[in-house]
Amino acid sequence: MEVILKQDIKGLGFADDLVKVRPGYGRNFLIPRGAATLATEGAKKCMLKL
Numbered sequence: 001m002e003v004i005l006k007q008d009i010k011g012l013g014f015a016d017d018l019v020k021v022r023p024g025y026g027r028n029f030l031i032p033r034g035a036a037t038l039a040t041e042g043a044k045k046c047m048l049k050l
Contacts, residue, residue: 001026002039004047009035016047 001023005013009030013019018039021030030036037043 003030003036004039004043005030005036007035018044018047 002018002020003026005015005017005019008014012021021036026036026038031038
């Protein structure tokens with residue numbers, strides 16, 4: 001599962017990084033806590049514009 005980090009996560013990456021994580025970790029920990037967002041095609045395109 002690919003996610004875009006919204007904040008720095010020690011051992012994983014920095015804010016605005018595109019990272020691959022296990023689905024359970026992304027779905028149950030990162031996304032509900034607001035630390036990441038799902039890396040959809042639209043989100044990836046917006047990330048490139050920054």
